[in-house]
Amino acid sequence: MEQAKTLIEALVAGRYDARLRGMRKTCAVRLGDHERVVVEVNDGYFGVAPADTTEDCELSCSLDDFLRIFRGEQNLITAIMRGRVGVRGDLAVAQMFQSVFSPGDQRAPQPTR
Amino acid sequence: MERQVSILDGGTFVVSDQRGNIEHSVNRPLGLFHLDTRFLSEWILTIDGVVPAALSTDDVQYFQAQFFLVPKPAAMYVESTLSIVRSRFVGDGFHEDLLLMNHGKEPVDLEVRMQVAADFADLFEVKDMLQKKGEHYHRIEDQRLVLGYRRENFVRETWISATQPAEIDRNSLTFQVKIPANGSWSTCLEVLVAIDGLEERHSRVKYGHGESHARPNIGTSLESWIDSAPKLVTSNDALARTYERSIIDLAALRFFSKLMPDAAIPAAGLPWFMAAFGRDSVITSLQALPFVPELARATLRYLARRQGTRRDDFRDEEPGKILHEVRWGEMTAFEERPHSPYFGAADSTPLFLILLDEYERWTGDTDLVQMMEHSARGALRWIDEWGDRDGDGYVEYDTRNPETGLENQCWKDSWNAILFHDGSLAPRPLACCEIQGYVYDAKMRCARLARAFWRDPELAMRLEREAAELKRRFNQDFWIDDRGFFALALDGSKRKVDSLTSNIGHLLWSGIVDESKAERIVEHLLGPRLFTGWGVRTMADDEGGYNPIGYHVGTVWPHDNSLIALGLQRYGFRVEAGHVAMSNLAAAPFFDYRLPEAFAGYPRELTSFPVEYPTACSPQAWATGAPLLFLRALLGLNPMGNSLFVDPAIPSELGELQLLDIPGRWGKSDAFGRARPRSLVRRAS
Numbered sequence: 001m002e003q004a005k006t007l008i009e010a011l012v013a014g015r016y017d018a019r020l021r022g023m024r025k026t027c028a029v030r031l032g033d034h035e036r037v038v039v040e041v042n043d044g045y046f047g048v049a050p051a052d053t054t055e056d057c058e059l060s061c062s063l064d065d066f067l068r069i070f071r072g073e074q075n076l077i078t079a080i081m082r083g084r085v086g087v088r089g090d091l092a093v094a095q096m097f098q099s100v101f102s103p104g105d106q107r108a109p110q111p112t113r
Numbered sequence: 114m115e116r117q118v119s120i121l122d123g124g125t126f127v128v129s130d131q132r133g134n135i136e137h138s139v140n141r142p143l144g145l146f147h148l149d150t151r152f153l154s155e156w157i158l159t160i161d162g163v164v165p166a167a168l169s170t171d172d173v174q175y176f177q178a179q180f181f182l183v184p185k186p187a188a189m190y191v192e193s194t195l196s197i198v199r200s201r202f203v204g205d206g207f208h209e210d211l212l213l214m215n216h217g218k219e220p221v222d223l224e225v226r227m228q229v230a231a232d233f234a235d236l237f238e239v240k241d242m243l244q245k246k247g248e249h250y251h252r253i254e255d256q257r258l259v260l261g262y263r264r265e266n267f268v269r270e271t272w273i274s275a276t277q278p279a280e281i282d283r284n285s286l287t288f289q290v291k292i293p294a295n296g297s298w299s300t301c302l303e304v305l306v307a308i309d310g311l312e313e314r315h316s317r318v319k320y321g322h323g324e325s326h327a328r329p330n331i332g333t334s335l336e337s338w339i340d341s342a343p344k345l346v347t348s349n350d351a352l353a354r355t356y357e358r359s360i361i362d363l364a365a366l367r368f369f370s371k372l373m374p375d376a377a378i379p380a381a382g383l384p385w386f387m388a389a390f391g392r393d394s395v396i397t398s399l400q401a402l403p404f405v406p407e408l409a410r411a412t413l414r415y416l417a418r419r420q421g422t423r424r425d426d427f428r429d430e431e432p433g434k435i436l437h438e439v440r441w442g443e444m445t446a447f448e449e450r451p452h453s454p455y456f457g458a459a460d461s462t463p464l465f466l467i468l469l470d471e472y473e474r475w476t477g478d479t480d481l482v483q484m485m486e487h488s489a490r491g492a493l494r495w496i497d498e499w500g501d502r503d504g505d506g507y508v509e510y511d512t513r514n515p516e517t518g519l520e521n522q523c524w525k526d527s528w529n530a531i532l533f534h535d536g537s538l539a540p541r542p543l544a545c546c547e548i549q550g551y552v553y554d555a556k557m558r559c560a561r562l563a564r565a566f567w568r569d570p571e572l573a574m575r576l577e578r579e580a581a582e583l584k585r586r587f588n589q590d591f592w593i594d595d596r597g598f599f600a601l602a603l604d605g606s607k608r609k610v611d612s613l614t615s616n617i618g619h620l621l622w623s624g625i626v627d628e629s630k631a632e633r634i635v636e637h638l639l640g641p642r643l644f645t646g647w648g649v650r651t652m653a654d655d656e657g658g659y660n661p662i663g664y665h666v667g668t669v670w671p672h673d674n675s676l677i678a679l680g681l682q683r684y685g686f687r688v689e690a691g692h693v694a695m696s697n698l699a700a701a702p703f704f705d706y707r708l709p710e711a712f713a714g715y716p717r718e719l720t721s722f723p724v725e726y727p728t729a730c731s732p733q734a735w736a737t738g739a740p741l742l743f744l745r746a747l748l749g750l751n752p753m754g755n756s757l758f759v760d761p762a763i764p765s766e767l768g769e770l771q772l773l774d775i776p777g778r779w780g781k782s783d784a785f786g787r788a789r790p791r792s793l794v795r796r797a798s
């Protein structure tokens with residue numbers, strides 16, 4: 001589980017999404033019964049919040065599923081729709097964090113031509 | 114065609130027959146739908162084993178319907194002493210009050226049975242007649258029937274209960290009823306969308322017994338919505354009713370997405386398109402800007418939030434692209450369909466930019482324009498770097514998902530919409546003409562935004578330069594000189610797709626047409642090949658692919674006509690704009706003052722009424738918005754700085770027209786117009 005926490009901390013470090021300017025939201029990720037990491041976005045910047053922070057939404061899933069999302073093998077939204085990722089609270093907030101948990105989103109490949 | 118009764122609340126809607134029954138079949142996709150899943154596929158009332166007959170039906174409010182029934186008459190005269198009233202309210206399922214009245218002098222014993230089933234079909238499965246892959250189950254608990262469906266962790270449940278004691282089995286709730294002479298019996302029935310997969314369980318339906326006052330999920334109530342819309346004053350009863358219907362339907366089609374639950378965007382249409390659509394939401398918001406500008410703000414925020422960020426071939430996603438469609442059903446969840454979201458539209462991105470500028474011009478909401486700068490720049494980059502796939506200066510499309518992606522990614526998105534004059538299919542990639550017009554308009558508008566709000570005059574100059582060059586080249590490359598109109602598209606080999614279609618009207622709206630060519634375009638739009646008498650048909654009747662009941666190859670689409678009317682007005686053809694508007698509005702009374710998505714393209718002289726298109730959505734958002742845009746065109750409404758400019762050209766049959774309390778950056782303003790002799794209607798400069 002430490003692996004996941006380390007991974008999430010690395011993912012959010014220095015991340016910025018201009019579309020989320022002016023917003024302050026938190027999303028908890030629960031992996032199993034004991035591991036819980038709270039990620040926040042504040043005016044577009046992502047960071048890890050203290051563990052006791054009240055979250056706007058909570059995602060819960062197995063480590064396997066989390067890693068599949070991280071590797072871009074599973075879309076976060078369809079994972080929620082299928083019930084592989086549980087969501088409690090505001091789904092819209094979960095979607096804001098998709099770009100953090102699925103870093104493939106940030107890759108901007110060259111156009112086809 | 115047998116009438117269907119539809120009521121809706123956000124993303125939940127019920128489509129039944131006029132008796133209130135749900136008995137689905139391939140030809141009649143009836144049911145209770147929620148988040149793109151059918152939670153109830155059978156709901157059939159019988160009295161002593163017989164289905165009652167309808168006397169009258171009323172969809173009283175958009176979320177409420179009443180059905181007045183009698184036991185099925187054996188002869189042509191109804192002499193029943195029993196009457197049945199079903200009152201239904203939709204919201205997180207539905208509540209139904211069932212009332213039986215015995216008008217006879219003797220008591221009656223009846224078996225009242227409600228037959229039920231839930232197939233949990235995804236809307237795509239309903240449309241394409243596909244089989245389910247999971248397992249259905251049921252259980253009976255606490256006087257409640259639970260119908261469920263499971264596929265791996267994907268679980269959906271419908272809970273059905275009644276306030277009167279019932280015998281419950283997996284297919285029905287049965288009541289043994291004794292009604293005294295001149296007495297009555299009633300029960301409440303609740304059908305709850307209990308587990309929809311995205312939220313914690315719903316524990317009750319939205320409207321309980323006796324609740325008939327509309328409660329919006331969020332935002333403005335129906336009464337406030339109607340009160341805040343401009344008041345139309347006209348002696349033309351049909352126009353007044355059509356306007357009122359449009360305003361109410363726009364309220365009904367407000368959709369609260371799971372991905373942005375704090376604002377309502379217009380869903381595309383009932384029953385197939387109760388979902389967020391990029392193109393439809395943008396165009397509807399544009400049509401409604403002078404009336405309910407808040408729709409545009411919500412649409413822009415929603416689409417920006419879900420703007421493409423990466424290349425994903427399954428979803429046709431690309432960085433900066435604006436989405437096409439979002440779905441929540443099983444096939445999307447299991448990635449058997451790409452709608453999570455799907456980005457297969459080449460026009461939604463420039464349309465998004467057009468809406469952003471138009472929204473600021475009407476409302477003066479500069480905060481939103483500044484907040485959207487990043488998204489707008491991303492959309493502009495998409496146009497140049499991804500939309501123009503081969504570097505020829507035109508945006509073209511081809512799906513990267515040949516299995517489940519859309520073949521056509523323009524507004525005419527059916528597979529056979531883009532045809533040559535001889536009726537043959539145009540091979541992709543396709544650069545459709547109206548998309549080039551939208552790109553031209555988007556760049557011109559974003560140049561204004563860049564200069565005025567983004568403090569980037571260099572970008573403004575570049576965009577203006579690119580737009581001018583696009584206009585110059587387009588007027589050469591798409592123009593078919595010997596036929597006098599613009600090609601529908603350039604195909605994969607850069608051949609002109611040479612059929613005459615309504616798309617040329619969108620070009621007028623965009624402003625990309627050289628002044629010298631406008632008159633010939635107008636002659637075609639109002640000529641007998643395209644103009645039916647009820648409006649402009651999508652494809653001219655002498656084209657090889659023409660079919661008056663073909664979805665995009667001959668039908669009349671009111672939203673298409675509304676953009677054409679605005680284009681005619683833009684180029685100064687104001688009498689013609691009025692003609693297009695009035696011909697469409699004349700069709701509205703035949704559809705209960707609710708213009709449908711599309712109707713058949715037969716010539717008006719052939720029938721004295723517009724012929725229905727069999728599977729048209731109604732209400733449909735951009736058809737609902739069409740009368741609003743017609744009004745804007747007739748009154749010549751345009752923001753100029755902080756004032757509303759009014760330059761009316763009212764057709765003689767309307768006499769006088771007043772639109773009062775038009776909201777905008779000026780506060781509220783009024784517009785007046787009255788018909789003048791045609792010779793006095795001047796062309797705009």
